[in-house]
Amino acid sequence: MSEKVVSHVERRLNERLDQRLDQRLDQRLDQRLEPRLEQRLGGEVYARQRLGMESDHEAQGFGRGPHVFRIQNWSSIPFLIRALLKLTGTYGRGCANAARVQVRHNDLRSTALPPAFDGFTLLHISDFHADMNDGAMRRLEEILPGLSYDLCVLTGDYRGAIHGPFDAAIARMRPVLARIRPPIYGVLGNHDTIRMVPDLEAMGVRMLLNECAPIARAGASIYLAGIDDAHYFRVDNIEKAASDVPRGAFSILLSHTPEIYRQAAHAGFDLLLSGHTHGGQICLPGAIPVTLSAVLPRRFGAGAWTYRAMAGYTSVGAGSSIVPVRFNCPPEITLHHLRRTEAAAAR
Secondary structure (H helix, E strand, O other), X not given: OOXXXXXXXXXXXXXXXHHHHHHHHHHHHHOOOOHHHHHHHOXXXXXXXXXXXXXXXXXXXXXXXXXXXXXXXXXXXXXXXXXXXXXXXXXXXXXHHHHOOEEEEEEEEEOOOOHHHOOOEEEEEXXXXXXXXXXXXXXXXXXXXXXXOOEEXXXXXXXXXXXOOOHHHHHHHHHHHOOOOOOEEEEOOOOOOHHHHHHHHHOOEEEOOOEEEEXXXXXXXXXXXXXXXXXXXXXXXXXXXXXXXXOOOOEEEEOOOHHHHHHHHHOOOOEEEEOOOHHHXXXXXXXXXXXXXXXXXXXHOOEEEEEOOEEEEEOOOOOOOOOOOOEOOOOEEEEEEEEEOOHHHHO
């Protein structure tokens, strides 16, 4: 068979594959979200925008679109990394490291915190990637029942892949969430589809989709806001999320990525809780990340930090991405202890 004939056959096959992909993506767009969810998102236009961005993201996963060369879009990358680690004899150790989820503590002191919330504790979990991190999920199931906290927040990335089915992720999240005491609040990450929201909320997670919820205690309130993914989908709306926060009230923003730290600080939030970076996941000795997959100063890539008057914390995550391994960067969940500080003491 001549090269010309082979080239023609390959071209026709690729055209048919593209047509099938386009049909799949169009079918996704034609599937409306439930009306109540559309209303929370801000109407049909926003819902179609979110679904359209997801379809574009999926197309890039098949080698189309402007971000084809993002590492997450190369289906062979996990196999190559796994093969390299096995060749060097470090894969088993990396998997064991990824399953050793640690409990960290972070004290936050603020003069804006109401006295009734002095000692209030938030459990913060990020980046589960549940369907590809069974060891870490089993570790969570062991340690979660023994923790003491007042409220739990989840900062996204429940699924391992960046597109496709999410049933396995939801199924693996179910026993983990069953071990978390309510109330539980969460936001979506760049690995998550908006279609996961009904399942997550059915399991007791109040998802914040550019929304805000007051948290009451002994006649006082603080405000917990959450935005949709700002890293890839860029469908975050801090202005909408902050619109119900009274001036001068203590407020917390949940964002999957810390990259919006400037906007959050200038919007007046007292605390930003996020994840996404994995702290680098595969780090050099001394927890020095090779890459953070985020555009921000490296000091914001893991742990506690401050920007202007706002405190921040970037969780390195409970799960791992691309391959379930970690080096020099153990996975974590965090207990944030809120402490009231008098103005004179703060000065």
